[in-house]
Amino acid sequence: MLDDPVFQQDDAKIHTGENTMAWFEEHRVQVVTWPANMPNMNLIKHVCKKLEERTHKRFPEIYKTPSSPARVRRALAEALTDTWREEIEGDFLEMLWESIPRGAAALLEAKGWHTKS
Secondary structure, eight states: OSOOEEEEEEEGGGOOOOHHHHHHHHTOOOEEEEEEEOOOOOOHHHHHHHHHHHHHHHTTTEEEEEEESSHHHHHHHHHHHHHHIIIIITHHHHHHHHHHHHHHHHHHHHSOOOOOO
16 A cells, blocks of 8 residues: 555535545545536546557457356456557547646637636
């Protein structure tokens, strides 16, 4: 486990429930809040979308995995891991990282309102 874990989430009420916040406190996880209506500058949104799209493309029949929920979870975990290694790591993450200054500049230009990025 990380020595000083940090978790970023927006401050929407559905994310800040009493039980959720108690868990973070109990496990000494620092929560960085993000205004619920602020344009999203969190790159994980783009990573999750790409991972979902690519996994569905590579494994179109994954939803038909027979048997128990545990077997379905294992199959999905393997498919997601394979997709991550083959299609997400590397150039895609580098491109997202390099987009941060442009996104921040667009947000400043829009005076904190929504941007095209």
